Amino acid sequence: MPVSTKNRFLLLYGSQTGQAKAISEEIAEKAEKFNLIADLHCLSQTEKKFNIEREHCVVIVTSTTGDGEPPDTAQKFVRRLKKKTLPSNHLENLNYALLGLGDSNYTNFCNNGKTIDRQLEQLGAKRFYESGWADDAVGLEIAAEPWMEGLFPAIQKFLSVDINSTCYDSTETSCRTNQSESNENGCSLHETTINQMENGHDKGDSQENRLESKSMPGLHSYESSPALLSPNGITKPVFSLDSNCDKTSEVTSSKLNSITNVNNLSSSSSHLGKSDSNTGTDNVDCNTHINRTNSSTLITKSKLNLNQNELQTSDKEGGCQPSLTTSLPPLSESSVSVPVLSAAYLKLEYLNDETVNLNEIPLQNGCPMPSASSEITMARVTSSSVLTKEEAVKKTLCLRLNIQKKMIEYLPGDSISVVVENDENEVKALLKRLSILKCVDTTCSLTVIEGTKKKNASVPSHIPPLCTLRHIFTTCIDIREPPKKALFRALVEYTSDQGQKRRIQELCSKQGAADYTQFVRQPSLSLMDILNAFPSCIPPVERLLEHLPRLQPRPYSVCSSPLVNPGIIEIVFNIVNIPVGEGRSYHRNGICTGMLDRITKNVQTKEVAWEGSADDLSNTLEKLNINDYIQVPIFTRTNQHFHMSDDLSIPIIMVGPGTGVAPFVGFLRHRQALKTDMSDPELYGNTWLFYGCRHEKRDYIYRKELEDFLSTGILSHLCVCFSRDNQLQKSPQYVQDNIRNNSTELSTLIMEKNATVFVCGDAKNMAKDVNEAFISVIQSYKECTAEEAKRELMKMRLHKRYLEDVWT
Numbered sequence: 046m047p048v049s050t051k052n053r054f055l056l057l058y059g060s061q062t063g064q065a066k067a068i069s070e071e072i073a074e075k076a077e078k079f080n081l082i083a084d085l086h087c088l089s090q091t092e093k094k095f096n097i098e099r100e101h102c103v104v105i106v107t108s109t110t111g112d113g114e115p116p117d118t119a120q121k122f123v124r125r126l127k128k129k130t131l132p133s134n135h136l137e138n139l140n141y142a143l144l145g146l147g148d149s150n151y152t153n154f155c156n157n158g159k160t161i162d163r164q165l166e167q168l169g170a171k172r173f174y175e176s177g178w179a180d181d182a183v184g185l186e187i188a189a190e191p192w193m194e195g196l197f198p199a200i201q202k203f204l205s206v207d208i209n210s211t212c213y214d215s216t217e218t219s220c221r222t223n224q225s226e227s228n229e230n231g232c233s234l235h236e237t238t239i240n241q242m243e244n245g246h247d248k249g250d251s252q253e254n255r256l257e258s259k260s261m262p263g264l265h266s267y268e269s270s271p272a273l274l275s276p277n278g279i280t281k282p283v284f285s286l287d288s289n290c291d292k293t294s295e296v297t298s299s300k301l302n303s304i305t306n307v308n309n310l311s312s313s314s315s316h317l318g319k320s321d322s323n324t325g326t327d328n329v330d331c332n333t334h335i336n337r338t339n340s341s342t343l344i345t346k347s348k349l350n351l352n353q354n355e356l357q358t359s360d361k362e363g364g365c366q367p368s369l370t371t372s373l374p375p376l377s378e379s380s381v382s383v384p385v386l387s388a389a390y391l392k393l394e395y396l397n398d399e400t401v402n403l404n405e406i407p408l409q410n411g412c413p414m415p416s417a418s419s420e421i422t423m424a425r426v427t428s429s430s431v432l433t434k435e436e437a438v439k440k441t442l443c444l445r446l447n448i449q450k451k452m453i454e455y456l457p458g459d460s461i462s463v464v465v466e467n468d469e470n471e472v473k474a475l476l477k478r479l480s481i482l483k484c485v486d487t488t489c490s491l492t493v494i495e496g497t498k499k500k501n502a503s504v505p506s507h508i509p510p511l512c513t514l515r516h517i518f519t520t521c522i523d524i525r526e527p528p529k530k531a532l533f534r535a536l537v538e539y540t541s542d543q544g545q546k547r548r549i550q551e552l553c554s555k556q557g558a559a560d561y562t563q564f565v566r567q568p569s570l571s572l573m574d575i576l577n578a579f580p581s582c583i584p585p586v587e588r589l590l591e592h593l594p595r596l597q598p599r600p601y602s603v604c605s606s607p608l609v610n611p612g613i614i615e616i617v618f619n620i621v622n623i624p625v626g627e628g629r630s631y632h633r634n635g636i637c638t639g640m641l642d643r644i645t646k647n648v649q650t651k652e653v654a655w656e657g658s659a660d661d662l663s664n665t666l667e668k669l670n671i672n673d674y675i676q677v678p679i680f681t682r683t684n685q686h687f688h689m690s691d692d693l694s695i696p697i698i699m700v701g702p703g704t705g706v707a708p709f710v711g712f713l714r715h716r717q718a719l720k721t722d723m724s725d726p727e728l729y730g731n732t733w734l735f736y737g738c739r740h741e742k743r744d745y746i747y748r749k750e751l752e753d754f755l756s757t758g759i760l761s762h763l764c765v766c767f768s769r770d771n772q773l774q775k776s777p778q779y780v781q782d783n784i785r786n787n788s789t790e791l792s793t794l795i796m797e798k799n800a801t802v803f804v805c806g807d808a809k810n811m812a813k814d815v816n817e818a819f820i821s822v823i824q825s826y827k828e829c830t831a832e833e834a835k836r837e838l839m840k841m842r843l844h845k846r847y848l849e850d851v852w853t
């Protein structure tokens with residue numbers, strides 16, 4: 046049945062690293078099955094491809110980046126909505142639904158989505174479906190899936206699409222039903238159950254649709270219909286969309302609570318953070334204890350196909366796997382509803398006679414890098430120094446990169462992004478596991494399958510259409526990111542063992558949501574871990590390329606000053622170490638920190654060779670001229686806000702434990718170079734630094750330099766604490782303790798001298814605790830309630846006097 050334009054809605058996304066875009070594409074694809082047409086655009090296309098003033102029904106999916114800011118692509122759209130001259134009925138004809146993506150580890154959770162939501166409302170637009178807030182800290186899907194499930198009936202209702210004539214694409218699903226029928230059965234329209242297929246209802250051979258039913262009768266029931274109508278006419282999603290786990294879906298709440306209490310590992314997909322964290326793998330705090338379930342395992346050894354020489358595994362830790370591969374009794378005895386298999390769309394061909402010069406292919410096929418404000422530059426490593434002692438829990442590395450004659454400009458406090466590559470051994474092991482090791486260096490071409498059912502299908506723009514599989518797997522795609530449910534769904538098709546197949550089905554099913562979170566997302570399992578756990582699963586490589594996300598660059602705070610070391614950028618980071626265990630079947634380091642450690646291994650100066658001052662670095666490897674070939678692709682980033690004022694009389698309070706001290710080393714070097722008269726408080730305001738590490742003798746980085754700053758007056762106060770040295774003593778353990786201990790002086794600086802507070806480091810615990818500490822500092826000064834103090838701090842944030850540069 047042709048779909049009339051009455052069924053059209055505008056679908057907009059604002060995305061920095063691709064997740065909001067992927068969710069929008071999923072909405073667009075699913076919309077067809079509901080007899081709806083999504084007109085999909087990026088928010089950057091405002092006034093070019095769409096004009097919101099002329100629209101009647103709009104769905105917006107948008108993330109938040111930076112410190113509560115819109116993605117680069119959404120900036121113009123947000124600016125337009127915020128124009129002060131717009132009348133309050135400007136968008137009175139507009140009706141909308143909005144899904145905000147964010148990460149609750151950030152203070153301004155989903156701030157951009159919330160801003161757009163508020164602005165639309167203030168301009169007279171009306172919600173036809175309640176806004177949803179998806180939290181990357183616990184898994185976007187926990188809120189995004191139920192929100193999406195309710196979205197389509199809400200649009201149908203709003204557009205008065207005849208739901209009784211809802212028509213599925215006949216060739217794709219051969220499925221014709223009507224809303225009332227499906228609601229009686231309590232089933233989602235776009236899912237079907239495994240039991241039904243196993244009973245022989247649909248054993249169709251089409252790879253794309255094997256699990257889809259020819260007809261819908263007999264579907265196993267869900268607990269509720271997809272969306273409910275609220276008294277005010279706004280359709281409400283079935284599940285609470287609050288980011289708080291205890292308010293999330295009733296169905297999964299008990300498991301979720303235990304998961305989130307158990308550890309704070311996750312944030313997997315999203316978070317770039319300052320060290321690799323986009324994979325999520327670098328976020329794994331290896332010291333965190335994870336509860337294991339007691340259920341027995343179906344497959345106890347999941348390291349089956351790893352070549353021990355290629356990847357380091359540990360019998361001790363890896364021998365006992367958690368129950369990723371075990372069907373939990375209630376699930377295996379009941380039916381589970383798996384999502385529709387997305388249409389295959391990539392075709393891979395090996396061109397044995399053709400050669401391709403990989404050196405000529407631009408990085409990631411020349412596809413623009415997210416958050417880039419400059420071209421990619423190859424920066425030469427001039428030194429690589431280990432700042433920590435051997436016994437330190439984490440190894441900290443300081444890299445100096447030569448950017449002379451390059452188009453790179455920066456200010457202290459800025460971050461640069463590093464373009465990363467996957468570990469060649471990990472790539473090799475994966476390609477071997479996929480049984481394609483022999484052809485990894487053969488030229489191959491990727492094209493779109495003719496007649497694919499995938500809407501707007503194209504070869505991902507970050508993958509060169511003509512190259513080699515090794516090139517793609519090493520430089521273009523993320524092989525660490527925990528596979529998404531859609532990929533699990535695809536893997537079902539290529540798993541021969543029935544028990545394993547069933548478990549994979551469970552993991553992508555609605556009923557298996559908590560298991561997915563616990564066994565895949567929390568321990569940050571990679572595709573390789575999954576394939577090791579399910580040995581009978583052998584997917585074709587082109588199906589994987591349809592699902593694996595783009596390899597994202599990683600941002601790092603610069604700790605140099607262009608005034609002190611023109612032409613040099615210095616960054617400092619911990620090498621993230623991720624042990625075997627909890628389903629992780631091989632040892633790994635963070636993708637980027639591991640890469641930087643690996644490529645500089647042979648030239649790293651011993652810890653004793655460098656005590657911390659910039660001058661000590663005269664022993665650079667540049668002199669030895671042995672590392673000309675070590676180059677790191679970097680670029681500068683947009684949205685930089687973590688800057689000191691030019692007015693040095695404004696006091697600054699810097700809080701940066703661990704490698705969070707990086708930007709402050711840059712600040713202090715910069716201030717020193719400005720050669721201001723520090724004895725005159727009219728010219729040079731107080732400078733406080735709150736620093737902390739585990740052990741004074743093992744990981745106090747930049748110690749000498751910081752103490753020098755203190756003795757010369759560049760730094761007026763240096764407050765240091767050691768969290769593991771002081772456990773038995775009463776001295777302050779964390780930066781927030783020191784902040785509270787200096788409450789009187791700090792509050793005077795903040796309330797009377799207009800001081801700016803800078804916080805850099807871990808968002809999950811530190812930034813929140815520091816925020817609380819400053820609230821109590823303000824409260825004690827003003828003798829007010831905590832609520833009032835909070836508002837005061839909010840005001841400081843608004844006026845850019847409380848700035849955060851944090852990562853999860």
Ligand SMILES: Cc1cc2nc3c(=O)[nH]c(=O)nc-3n(C[C@H](O)[C@H](O)[C@H](O)COP(=O)(O)O)c2cc1C
Binds near residue numbers: 110111
């Ligand atoms: C550098 C960076 C900064 C972020 N800042 C925020 C923030 O201030 N508030 C928030 O709720 N989420 C924040 N996030 C989380 C993202 O919004 C979240 O991971 C989202 O899923 C990303 O979607 P996208 O890939 O479409 O951009 C940040 C993520 C990154 C990488």
